[in-house]
Amino acid sequence: MGRVGVLLLNLGGPERLEDVRPFLFNLFSDPEIIRLPIKGLQKPLAWLISTLRASKSQENYRQIGGGSPLLKITEAQATALQQRLAEMGREVSVYIGMRYWNPFTEEAIERIKRDHIKKLVILPLYPQFSISTSGSSFRVLEEMWQQDPYLRLTEYTLIPSWYDHPTYLGAMADLIARELEQCPNPDQVHIFFSAHGVPQSYVEEAGDPYQREIEECTRAIMRTLNRPNQYTLAYQSRVGPVEWLKPYTEDALKGLGEQGIKNLLVVPISFVSEHIETLQEIDIEYREVAEEAGIEHFQRVPALNTHPMFIESLSQLVVRSLEEKPTTFEQITHPKANMKMYPQERWEWGMTTAAEVWNGRLAMIGFLAIIIELITGQGPLHFVGLL
Ligand SMILES: C=CC1=C(C)c2cc3[nH]c(cc4nc(cc5[nH]c(cc1n2)c(C)c5CCC(=O)O)C(CCC(=O)O)=C4C)c(C)c3C=C
Numbered sequence: 606m607g608r609v610g611v612l613l614l615n616l617g618g619p620e621r622l623e624d625v626r627p628f629l630f631n632l633f634s635d636p637e638i639i640r641l642p643i644k645g646l647q648k649p650l651a652w653l654i655s656t657l658r659a660s661k662s663q664e665n666y667r668q669i670g671g672g673s674p675l676l677k678i679t680e681a682q683a684t685a686l687q688q689r690l691a692e693m694g695r696e697v698s699v700y701i702g703m704r705y706w707n708p709f710t711e712e713a714i715e716r717i718k719r720d721h722i723k724k725l726v727i728l729p730l731y732p733q734f735s736i737s738t739s740g741s742s743f744r745v746l747e748e749m750w751q752q753d754p755y756l757r758l759t760e761y762t763l764i765p766s767w768y769d770h771p772t773y774l775g776a777m778a779d780l781i782a783r784e785l786e787q788c789p790n791p792d793q794v795h796i797f798f799s800a801h802g803v804p805q806s807y808v809e810e811a812g813d814p815y816q817r818e819i820e821e822c823t824r825a826i827m828r829t830l831n832r833p834n835q836y837t838l839a840y841q842s843r844v845g846p847v848e849w850l851k852p853y854t855e856d857a858l859k860g861l862g863e864q865g866i867k868n869l870l871v872v873p874i875s876f877v878s879e880h881i882e883t884l885q886e887i888d889i890e891y892r893e894v895a896e897e898a899g900i901e902h903f904q905r906v907p908a909l910n911t912h913p914m915f916i917e918s919l920s921q922l923v924v925r926s927l928e929e930k931p932t933t934f935e936q937i938t939h940p941k942a943n944m945k946m947y948p949q950e951r952w953e954w955g956m957t958t959a960a961e962v963w964n965g966r967l968a969m970i971g972f973l974a975i976i977i978e979l980i981t982g983q984g985p986l987h988f989v990g991l992l
C-alpha cells in the first residue's frame with residue numbers, strides 16, 4: 606500500500622465577522638441546503654438570503670467572541686488522530702476539508718494530490734449521515750473524482766456514518782456521566798438530547814436516514830450510560846419557512862417546564878465540536894427559554910472536541926475501513942432531483958411560516974425587478990430618480 610491519507614470533512618465556520626456573509630452565501634448556494642427548480646436562480650437566492658441573514662448571524666458570532674472556533678478544534682482533532690494512528694503503527698497524513706469555508710475541500714484534495722496519497726479514507730466529522738452534511742461533501746468529492754483522471758487513480762473509501770460505534774458511544778456516555786456526578790441528585794436530572802434539525806422533506810421525500818440514525822444513536826447512548834434517567838430528544842437550529850423535524854427544541858423545553866422538570870442536562874448530539882449552535886444557541890438562547898419555562902438548573906455537556914476516547918474511536922474507524930472492502934460514492938444516499946423545499950402553506954396572520962414564505966417570495970420578485978431594471982435601464986426606480 607502506498608502513502609495513506611485521512612480526509613476529515615466538516616462544515617466550516619466564519620473565523621471573523623466579515624467572513625459571515627460570504628460563508629452564508631456559500632452555504633445557501635448549496636443545492637443540498639436549498640434546492641430550486643430553476644438552477645440559474647440558486648446564486649441570486651443565495652445572495653439574497655445571505656444578505657438578509659448576515660446581520661442576525663453576525664450578532665450571534667459576536668456573542669461567542671467574533672467567530673467560529675470550529676477550525677481550531679478540527680485542527681486539534683486532526684493532530685490528535687494522526688498521533689494516535691502513529692502510536693498504532695500507522696503512518697498516515699490527516700487533512701481537513703471544509704464544505705463552506707477555509708480550508709475548502711477542493712484545497713484539501715490539491716494537497717492530497719501534491720503529497721501523492723495513494724489510498725484515502727474519507728471520514729466526515731458528523732456521527733450521523735444527512736444529505737445536507739456528509740452527503741453534500743460526498744457529492745462535491747464525487748464530482749471531483751469524475752472530472753479528474755489523476756484522482757481516479759487514488760483508491761478511496763468512505764465512512765458514511767458512525768453513530769453506533771461503541772467507542773464513540775462510550776465517549777458520549779462518559780461526558781454525560783461526568784456532568785451527572787456533579788449534581789446533588791443525579792438520577793433526578795432529565796437528559797435532553799438536542800440534535801441539529803433538517804427539513805422534514807429530506808427524510809420523507811429524499812430518503813435521508815438522518816432522523817433514524819439520530820434516534821438509534823440516542824437510544825444507544827442511553828444504553829451505554831446505563832442509568833435510570835428520563836430523557837427527551839428534540840431538534841434545534843431551524844432555518845427558513847419549511848417544516849423541520851419535530852419536536853423543536855424550544856417547544857420541548859417549554860413542555861418539560863410545564864411538566865415541572867427542574868434539572869436539565871442538555872446533550873448536543875449532531876456535533877463533535879463546540880460551535881455557534883452549542884455556544885450561542887444552546888448556552889444563551891435555549892437557556893433563556895428553559896429558565897422562562899421554570900427549569901432551574903440548565904447544564905450542558907461539552908462537545909467531544911479532543912476527548913481521548915473520541916479520538917480513539919476515530920482511529921478505530923480509520924483502521925477498520927483500511928482493512929474492509931472500500932465503500933464508494935455510488936453506495937451513498939443521493940437526494941432525488943427537485944426535492945420540495947418551499948411547500949405551499951395555508952395563510953395565517955403574524956410571524957408565521959406562511960408569512961415567511963411570502964416575505965421570501967416578495968423579496969425574490971423585488972430582487973428580480975431590480976435586476977431587470979438595471980439591465981434594461983427602465984422602470985419605477987429610474988422614474989422616481991433613484992437609479
Ligand atoms: C438552511 C439549512 C440548514 C441545514 C439543513 C443545516 C443542517 C446541518 N448543519 C449542521 C451543522 C452546522 N451548521 C452550521 C452553521 C449553519 N447552518 C445553517 C443552516 C443549515 N444547516 C446556517 C444558516 C448556519 C450558519 C449559522 C447561522 O446563521 O445560524 C455549522 C457551523 C457553525 C459555526 O460554528 O460556524 C455547523 C457545524 C448539521 C449537523 C446539520 C444537519 C444534520
Ligand SMILES: [Fe+2]
Binds near residue numbers: 801842
Ligand atoms: Fe447547519
